[in-house]
Amino acid sequence: MPEVHFTIRWPDGEEERCYSPSTAIKRYVAPGETYPLGEFLTRARDGLNAASERVAAKYGFACTSAMAELAHIEARAKPFLGREGASVACLAVDE
Template sequence: MPEIRFQVELPDGSQTTCYSPSLVVKDYFSAGQEYALNEFIERSRTALIIASDRVQAKYGRPCGLALGQLQDIEAWATQYRHVDQPKVKLMQFIE
């Protein structure tokens, strides 16, 4: 299963790299595109759950790394809830 990483710029200008065990994230994000924080969380949730389900279908168990990445995204997103109209920019895919 091809894995992928995607680099994002957070609302405070810092950057982080996220992981997916599947290229499905490319169906939900575009490089260079900005997303409202809530939209980014929802798209991430959908894509990473699909990715984890694909791992489960192939290997018999969900992908802990994908589910862990989702937990990380949800955790760091809470620190930007106070920001007026927070945005997350998907900088690039790293294949």
């Protein structure tokens, strides 16, 4: 199962490389797209859960790395919640 890294830019301008255990994330985030923060969190949550489910279907257990990445993304987003106009840009998606 090919892992995928996706690079995002947070509302404060910081760029971060994130991990997904499968290409399922590509259905949820796309390079060149900018998402309002709430929408990005929903997409990250849905995409990383889908990726973890693909791992579970293949290997019989969920991917703890995907869940750790999601927890990190959600924690990193907290300071921006409620900030009007806060958005996250997806800069790249690499296999």
